[in-house]
Amino acid sequence: MARRIAIDSAPQEAITAAVDVLRRGLPVAIPTETVYGLAADATNPTAITAIYETKGRPRFNPLICHMADLAMAERHAIFDPLSQRLAERFWPGPLTLILRLRADSAIHPLATAGLDSVGIRVPRGFAGGLISAFGRPLAAPSANSSGRISPTSADHVEGDLGGRIELIIDGGECPVGVESTIVKVEDGRIRLLRPGGISVEALEAATGKTVIRTQKAGATIEAPGMLASHYAPDRPIRLGATSVAEDEVLITFARATVEGEHLARRVLDLSPSGNLAEAAANLFAYMKKADASGARAIAVVPIPNRGLGEAINDRLARAAAPRE
Template identity: 70%
Template structure:
């Protein structure tokens, strides 16, 4: 089992230990405000290859590269004025920008899946401190087996990877609970590649421009664009208006459904109907539901407004047919 270090008890010791492992090319699981990430030196191809191997992730699926700040990001990517406006408004935070890679960047092509662009994010908290201490970008997809439920606690990570992982930094539960929102600026157009922990309406408010949703079947330009993703073992049923015997129900807004008495478990993402609270609870509740061994997991209807767009995106991928 992986060594788990509580960053809240001794951050300096945890960062020193993590930097030592990263210098050796060993991936380290780290807390971010979105979900826990499996981090490795983005300039080291052997370290990046270990991420793909540990996750069982297809190598055509690029990795987000995390930066300590905008200045570090500028050393690796080319910012147009509109992308810079968005970065300055929302970094650090749950936003990833897909940008042209600088020719002189040391980020290895394996982290970019060979693309001439790179997805960049500036996180908050302990992840930011680690990036500053390490001094190089970290490629850090979610710290889980590819296609499975994303982890929001150190325990989730350790249970998934077991002895395959050397070190987990424990920073407590993720506060956002959904992966970052990914956008790409093309000329004067802002395209949403993946909805996430930043409401796209906030980007529209800051820029005064509409955020265009991606077309179905679009080429993979960023993480989280595979049709089947974030999936538990149990089948997922969406838009449930009742509960079948033996199912787990995950509902929203405190609204009871017919048949709840026969459910294996009933969870409510947010009894108050708060979409931010629902986003924080989503992956943890999915793991809790899956652990019951129930025949299926039913989700009641969740609004498509605000963060509901990202929640529904994750649920649709969790319910998609699996290869």
């Protein structure tokens, strides 16, 4: 079983131990503001292969490369003016930019799935400090088996990958709770490839530009999180529920009234007050609770498709999609 170190009680030990594992070409589970990541040296093909093998992730699905700061990112990717503006406004934070890879970048093609572009993010908190201490970018998809519910606590990671990795850094629960927003700037326009922890409204307010949404399912894989089926629990999910059947778990929002609610095996309200940020932070943890309940299915009420609700609905739609 993986060794576990809590940041609160041993911050320097956590950094030292994580750097040691990374230098040996192995992945380590780390907390970020979005979800827990399975991080490894983005310049080392052996380390990147270990990520794919640990997760059971298809190698055509590229990995986000995490940087300590904008200066490190500029050493690996070419920034157009609008991407630069977005980076300066939202980094560190839950925004991933798809950028053209520099010819002299040390990032290995296994991390980019052979593309000439790379997804780059600068995370907040412990992850950023770890990258600074390590001195190289970290490829870090979510720390879970491929296609399953993303982890937002060290307990989630331990329950899934604890027997397959050496080290878990415990930073408590992730405050954002859904993965980063992914965008790509093309011809001066911002394309949304994956909704996430920064809303479209925030991007538009910061740039004065309308964000263009792309097809949500079945699109060409340009970035992580674009597979039609993803974030999937074992139990089937029923979306847009206005009623609940016997032996279903009900995931609700803002104390919504649902017919037959008394029949539900369990009721989980993402945010009784109707706060979409709270709902996003609770989403994956509540999906895991619903999945572990033993119920035959999970019913989810409609979630407003504004702000972080867009990211919530994206994750729910992929979780409910036919398994690939």
